[in-house]
Amino acid sequence: MSPMPPPRLVALSERARSGLSSLKRKMVPPNVALLDFVGDLWGFHVAFALAELAVCDAIQAAGPEPASSQRIAQELSLDADALYRTLRGAAQLGLVEEHSGQRFSLTSLGRAMCKSPEASFVDFIIFMGRYGAQNWPLLPECIRTGKTAIELSTGKQPFEWLTGEPEVAECFNRAMTAVSNVACEAIAAAHDFERYAHIADIGGGHGRLLGELLKSAPNSRGTLFDLAKVVEGAGPLLERLGVRSRVDTVGGSFFEAVPEGADLYVSKAVIHDWQDGEASQILTNIRKAMGTRPCKLMLCETVVTPPGKPHLAKLLDLEMLVHGGGRERTESEYAELLRGVGFRLDGIEGTAGPVSLVLASPV
Numbered sequence: 268m269s270p271m272p273p274p275r276l277v278a279l280s281e282r283a284r285s286g287l288s289s290l291k292r293k294m295v296p297p298n299v300a301l302l303d304f305v306g307d308l309w310g311f312h313v314a315f316a317l318a319e320l321a322v323c324d325a326i327q328a329a330g331p332e333p334a335s336s337q338r339i340a341q342e343l344s345l346d347a348d349a350l351y352r353t354l355r356g357a358a359q360l361g362l363v364e365e366h367s368g369q370r371f372s373l374t375s376l377g378r379a380m381c382k383s384p385e386a387s388f389v390d391f392i393i394f395m396g397r398y399g400a401q402n403w404p405l406l407p408e409c410i411r412t413g414k415t416a417i418e419l420s421t422g423k424q425p426f427e428w429l430t431g432e433p434e435v436a437e438c439f440n441r442a443m444t445a446v447s448n449v450a451c452e453a454i455a456a457a458h459d460f461e462r463y464a465h466i467a468d469i470g471g472g473h474g475r476l477l478g479e480l481l482k483s484a485p486n487s488r489g490t491l492f493d494l495a496k497v498v499e500g501a502g503p504l505l506e507r508l509g510v511r512s513r514v515d516t517v518g519g520s521f522f523e524a525v526p527e528g529a530d531l532y533v534s535k536a537v538i539h540d541w542q543d544g545e546a547s548q549i550l551t552n553i554r555k556a557m558g559t560r561p562c563k564l565m566l567c568e569t570v571v572t573p574p575g576k577p578h579l580a581k582l583l584d585l586e587m588l589v590h591g592g593g594r595e596r597t598e599s600e601y602a603e604l605l606r607g608v609g610f611r612l613d614g615i616e617g618t619a620g621p622v623s624l625v626l627a628s629p630v
């Protein structure tokens with residue numbers, strides 16, 4: 268794994284990247300700029316197809332020399348011409364590199380599309396391709412009604428629906444671990460976690476983030492809290508991360524109560540799943556669990572930037588509109604939400620990823 272670049276450097280390069288694409292949009296005819304949006308849709312499906320068919324794994328397994336697309340097609344029982352054309356398109360997206368004789372090698376992006384439990388992003392692409400891609404076309408209806416696509420198509424709230432769909436839920440939990448692969452190293456590098464003897468992760472999924480935090484704080488222990496069905500599946504990942512013996516897993520609902528006794532309560536990508544009423548209820552339960560001890564709260568979320576300042580949060584917010592049912596928030600919205608439930612916003616720290624650390628203390 269390459270070392271984390273400093274958050275400031277990442278922010279600078281992100282500004283440069285978005286400046287260049289905005290310059291390109293101004294220079295080319297509008298129709299050409301709009302075609303890029305359609306190209307992004309095609310590009311996503313190329314990545315999804317490679318993920319679903321485990322093509323990058325096959326190229327990796329073929330060894331260090333570029334692999335012939337014909338041979339990969341044979342191994343995976345695919346149509347050779349269709350696979351070659353897909354890989355040629357994938358080369359344009361930077362997922363693979365094309366060599367003479369219809370041979371391909373993986374780029375760093377392609378390597379992140381292989382199934383490696385601690386570094387791969389592939390499960391998120393699979394989840395979005397299998398399920399997300401069916402729901403995003405409902406965005407116009409979400410805008411008309413303010414309801415999520417899940418609510419519109421199933422009549423249920425997103426997590427209520429997920430509970431009754433074990434196959435989708437399993438795919439979702441793996442996707443969340445994959446998303447955490449992107450953020451958790453950046454989070455662990457951005458803050459000193461050794462100062463907390465006991466870290467609780469509320470809505471922590473299978474424990475990808477908690478595992479990373481405990482790796483950076485070798486004397487600390489952790490509590491992983493999530494729905495009982497979810498924490499039941501956390502053992503293998505905690506084992507692989509080498510932290511199993513330092514973690515208590517607790518199943519329950521954060522709308523009822525969360526475990527007491529931690530010095531730091533972390534929650535990543537949870538508060539953004541909910542509107543203010545439910546978010547306040549979760550935070551109130553965390554506040555109650557802290558009691559009168561000097562604890563800290565850390566919400567790991569993308570924070571919406573002011574108008575004119577691009578940030579992934581503004582698009583992730585729409586993913587929440589379509590799927591999660593919650594919202595991304597600005598700094599002042601977090602300050603207000605926290606103030607209403609007995610916390611003071613101490614500040615927001617950036618990380619080398621899109622996620623920021625929203626830090627708060629009980630008052």
Ligand SMILES: C[S@@+](CC[C@H](N)C(=O)[O-])C[C@H]1O[C@@H](n2cnc3c(N)ncnc32)[C@H](O)[C@@H]1O
Nearest residue numbers: 443447470471472493494497519520521535536
């Ligand atoms: C978007 S996922 C984030 C998971 C994890 N924190 C991460 O970043 O990978 C939201 C998490 O909230 C959990 N969750 C939803 N409703 C819950 C409830 N009522 N009580 C506890 N956890 C819940 C889900 O099971 C899921 O793991």
